[in-house]
Amino acid sequence: MLGPPGATQSAQGRTALPVTTGNPPSATFPWERPLTSTTPPTSTSLSLPAPVPYPFNEQGDGLGLHAAYADAREGAGMVRVRLPHGEPAWLATRYEDARFVLGDLRFSRAMALENDEPRYNAARSKPSILSMDPPDHTRLRTLVSRAFTRHQVEGLRPWVRELTSGLLDEMVAAGSPADLVENFALPLPVQVICELLGVPASDRGQFRVWSDALLSTTRLTEDELKENQDQLTGYLAGYVAERRADPRDDLMSGLIEARDAKDRLSEEELVSLCVAILVAGHETTASQIPNFVWTLLEQPEEWQRLVDDPELVPGAVEELMRYIPLGAGAAFPRYAKEDVEVGGVLVRRGEAVVVSLGSANRDPARFDEPETLRFDRPANQHLGFGHGVHHCLGAQLARMELQEALRALVTKVPGLRIAGEPEWKRQMLVRAPRVLPVGW
Amino acid sequence: MGAWHIEVDENVCVGSGMCAALAPDRFVLEGPAASVVQGAADTDADEVLLDVADSCPASAVTVTDGESGEVLGPRP
Numbered sequence A: 001m002l003g004p005p006g007a008t009q010s011a012q013g014r015t016a017l018p019v020t021t022g023n024p025p026s027a028t029f030p031w032e033r034p035l036t037s038t039t040p041p042t043s044t045s046l047s048l049p050a051p052v053p054y055p056f057n058e059q060g061d062g063l064g065l066h067a068a069y070a071d072a073r074e075g076a077g078m079v080r081v082r083l084p085h086g087e088p089a090w091l092a093t094r095y096e097d098a099r100f101v102l103g104d105l106r107f108s109r110a111m112a113l114e115n116d117e118p119r120y121n122a123a124r125s126k127p128s129i130l131s132m133d134p135p136d137h138t139r140l141r142t143l144v145s146r147a148f149t150r151h152q153v154e155g156l157r158p159w160v161r162e163l164t165s166g167l168l169d170e171m172v173a174a175g176s177p178a179d180l181v182e183n184f185a186l187p188l189p190v191q192v193i194c195e196l197l198g199v200p201a202s203d204r205g206q207f208r209v210w211s212d213a214l215l216s217t218t219r220l221t222e223d224e225l226k227e228n229q230d231q232l233t234g235y236l237a238g239y240v241a242e243r244r245a246d247p248r249d250d251l252m253s254g255l256i257e258a259r260d261a262k263d264r265l266s267e268e269e270l271v272s273l274c275v276a277i278l279v280a281g282h283e284t285t286a287s288q289i290p291n292f293v294w295t296l297l298e299q300p301e302e303w304q305r306l307v308d309d310p311e312l313v314p315g316a317v318e319e320l321m322r323y324i325p326l327g328a329g330a331a332f333p334r335y336a337k338e339d340v341e342v343g344g345v346l347v348r349r350g351e352a353v354v355v356s357l358g359s360a361n362r363d364p365a366r367f368d369e370p371e372t373l374r375f376d377r378p379a380n381q382h383l384g385f386g387h388g389v390h391h392c393l394g395a396q397l398a399r400m401e402l403q404e405a406l407r408a409l410v411t412k413v414p415g416l417r418i419a420g421e422p423e424w425k426r427q428m429l430v431r432a433p434r435v436l437p438v439g440w
Numbered sequence B: 001m002g003a004w005h006i007e008v009d010e011n012v013c014v015g016s017g018m019c020a021a022l023a024p025d026r027f028v029l030e031g032p033a034a035s036v037v038q039g040a041a042d043t044d045a046d047e048v049l050l051d052v053a054d055s056c057p058a059s060a061v062t063v064t065d066g067e068s069g070e071v072l073g074p075r076p
């Protein structure tokens, strides 16, 4: 059951500094204390609050943010939670704490690989760019980020503009109503990423299957998940070999060529990086397009504002990125490499922290009227693309795609409306309509 | 090549720390946004600075030619 933490949250958190006595003794299940914590704990710091089940939101119930997040932000801030698999974790719910954990190098992603990391899947995650710490991460990121600068992305914009316009022309020609996901939101990012990597059109359908499988939380068994991972890895390994022998003008060839003064990407790094790019860049963007449309059409005056003035689109994209809690729950835990105080709570060395970007983005301590869409929000430093060393590699690309998608929609189908009940994704890390019937 | 000038736009910085990791003598990340080390904004030409500008996830680092003001990085 995914119940709200509500009343069970009263005794949250160890106070980090002047220690007060009288904390109610919490149940001390063996799995509440990570074995890696070697620093001698003070007496009260032994008592960790009992973890509450997480994620708070039910699967498939739209884009709302569970009230438990607001309770947590106003209350303890840092909450002990238990994900479906792995050890318990701290959940950061406030903007300040979220940004701190993501930006502080005393928190490690790499340690997640050596621990029973809190997660949604039974399967353990594979090493990737997102499971590396500096300086290894820095080396890899430098090599790859040259392909993802704003300049490179702007170069793709005219092509993406044509693509969005063409997809909408086809959708309109086929007649109202239509599924926005199948006809617009999915083909766009798939084509962009496949174009970037140079993946042939004939293989693009298969990519959607693999990408879906890799992001599914519980739909697949561990074996099925592994099989999908292996297939995708196998495909990409073959593809790397092909490009190595016969370089073209695409990202894959560029990555094979990429080198700094000291070294270049290993075969394994290349393949794993491409998997990361595919998975990270495909489902997220494809989900945010229908999420944007759903959110705007629920507040039609906001949609109309964009129809009347498409120049507002870039600001609207930033605001929608802030407003929409895309993740089904906080993912990608960070491990404390030493004792660190976060938001008044002492996180012990070896303990895991997950960060709710959706909650941080609605924190009234950081954003005025966080529940209101405001396209002209000043200094909108939302955390929708993360923060710190792992800040989304594809953020500029995603922004450009989302801007072009939204611009095309408000200019070509200004009378867009929801034409039926959406079907929501279930058991995925990201939330979005799987099917979104629209008319015009 | 002549001397270069480096700048960080703290309003768009996302605190990735790429700059401070790649060129710790020139950039620091203390607090929410990175900045140029005091007195290090005007520097000799150095390839690593272009790497920094290219790999900044927010394109917050600009490298210009100290004399002409021409933008050298991020590279197109």
Ligand code: HEM
Binding pocket: A129, A130, A131, A141, A193, A276, A277, A278, A280, A281, A282, A284, A285, A288, A326, A331, A332, A357, A383, A384, A385, A386, A387, A389, A390, A391, A392, A393, A394, A395, A397, A398
């Ligand atoms: C709307 C679309 C997107 C959203 C909301 C999004 C969100 C995110 C977030 C929140 C992170 C940080 C995760 C963490 O630190 O725990 C991230 C990392 C990443 N994203 Fe995105 N992303 C999007 C699109 C893309 C695209 C288009 C690509 C690539 C083409 C991409 C590639 C990556 C990669 C490779 C990482 C890991 C970076 C690293 O570990 O250094 N993303 N993304």
